[in-house]
Amino acid sequence: MRSTRIWTRTVTAVTVMAIALAGIVVTAAPAQAATYTGLLPAGSKLYPGDSLTSANGQYRLVMQGDGNLVEYGIGNVVLWASNTANKPGAVAVARMDGYLVLTMNGGIFAKWGPNGYASKGFSVEPDGSMRTTDTAGVVRWQLTAFQNRVPAGTVLKAGTTLRSDASTARVLTMQADGNLVLYVNGRAAWSTKTYRNPGAWTAVQTDGNLVVYRADGRAIWSTRTYRAGGGQLLVQVDGNVVLYGKAGTRSWSSKPVTTLLWPVVSSTISGRYGDDRGAGHVPRYHQGTDAAVKTGTPVYSSGPGTVTKTVANDPSYGNYVVVTYGVTTVLTAHLSVIEVSTGQVVGAEQEIAKSGNTGQSTGPHVHVETRVSGTLQDPLTVLRFR
Template sequence: MQSSLTARLAAITTAVLVTVLGGVVLAAPAHAATTYKGVLPAGTTMVAGDQLTSDNGQFRLVMQGDGNLVEYGIGNVVLYASNTTDKPGATAVYGTNGVLTLRSGGKAFKQWGSGANRGLGLILESDGSIHSVDTAVRVLWGIESFQNTVRSGTNIMPGTVLRSDASKSRTFTMQADGNLVQYVNGRATWSTHTNRNPGAWAAVQADGNIVVYAPDKRVLWASSTSRAGAGSLIVQLDANVVFYGKSDTRAWSTQKVTGLLWPVASRSITGRYGDDRGAGHTPRYHQGTDAGVKTGTPVYASGAGSVTSTVANDKTFGNYVVVKYGLTTVLTAHLSAIEVSKGQLVSPGTEIAKSGNTGQSTGPHVHVETRVNGTLKDPLTILSFR
């Protein structure tokens, strides 16, 4: 957890309740909605419109009027949802046994926790994770939600922690002392050196500039990328924090960029991006680049990323794998074997598959497709040969 559970005990027992008119709901409640700041005390029922926020308000767990319990992050990005929109008017009950239950019509239809211990509070942490703790201030269970991407036009408030993934080993933290710091495996690898400015915050501005402001709005640090335009700041799995501007190009990063690699140890190209495959082909123009290698050749990850799809026996691609690296995804297809699973973290040396001749293939090869922010690109302009 990002803060000591022992230190949170006082916050739990003196949790602040703020009454607001309305809330983030699909159907307006008849009551004045309640906001629980930092901690939801044991024995509390959340009805439509009620919400639990992190201490600085960056993360919100909302009991919506449609029955869905949803966590929103910076910029109202959905980080977690119970997927129960078919239960309008449902309530969320955090019991004294430490169990969180969704109820409708007097019946429970979804729950978290076992009830083996006495609950004390449900904490929405500064990194977006949700933890239930018992009276001894020990974690009973948790939802390890996180946010790794922040869009332009939003702020990163003091205490907020962005993470590349659920492991918590790669973080980007706007510390309470005013320092914006990148941590890798608990070690600071980059910072703005703006400590001794408690209350400072970071703005990911609409013009593409990333700025750390003092409480009196003095500029303490800036990335000097105001010409990049609106884009995304991403805490990546390759231990880099990168800002991509309006053209999806890398405008700023905390670490030196080494680039992404070609998936096989071969420079043989048997089909190029954009080749006209002739009338009757769908799509007619080749969307990737083909690596001419024999069946069984090792296929590797292109960098540090996460597997987003593994598909077997597709009519067109046969067996294929999709891996995401920041804004870039790499698809490798016509494989004879898949050696990774969805959600798995990979590095440049990870063997993810074996090449093959599956699907609509006229011979052994690996079909390689690259997309940047969803847009097809020529793989040979994105990936470097090994």
């Protein structure tokens, strides 16, 4: 058996958000822009406006006129970018020696992957990942960009996969046989049972319904949530597929949803959401709820989620952690110790920190803040005491 070393770079969901906010400018493609499908053969180039799409057409890599090489996912979500928007006229080259490079005026200013082998080319795969292979078809380097959610008004075509995170532990696949299947650790955990329908696809509809359509356009399965309004479909790290409606509320899920838990083992509250803290406080009205616990008390995750921010020594919050659970985020602040890192996937009831008295705090406690679809909500209406 041949031993193959695959070089992998992972782009997390947090990175995707940062790129999307960085102000990527999409420039108009020239009239004769070239589009490659599946593979950019070794020795080929992407000029400004050219693109490389996955075989199922759901993911595309675009060489933009501003010099940025960008991969877009379903619904034009930015999955990866070279962050080279200050290089107008740049060209991407899949070199014969295995490197993917960006060039301008004859000089190379960015490159990815190992070299030293005869390359077949650079490809965009049906799951959104990008890779180089040698002439024998062996993967030599891979850039793992993933998509864990799709907005209303989009479809999942045959061969398309969504993943909860950079791993392959939780994968939702629209199979070629017409079955929409959630795999957890390689085993089917849920499906629409619509196999024997080759050519079928799944629509995340703007009316709030998730529907599997046969190749002839006939609906063969749905969530029957057509009154929920268009939201998004999300593959979560708790192994659940959840459909959210227009208001950001859960309208359907592949398995029952467990309530998120209060971050400490205590129900003693020292400050409530919306309390008027008096003039001079910014913000004046309390944005969270305070758990009165002594310094060093374990702070736990509220369920399976992804750490989306860790900050030390913030003037107001002190040390704090933000964990995302589907469309809900839970912030815990004034911590003495942070025990997780940004991008880390945490399990149910995993210890993530210890309470403290850091930042703008008048005594030991944990400040708890919750947002649902970006909107502040009273933590006591979102979280359940342990």
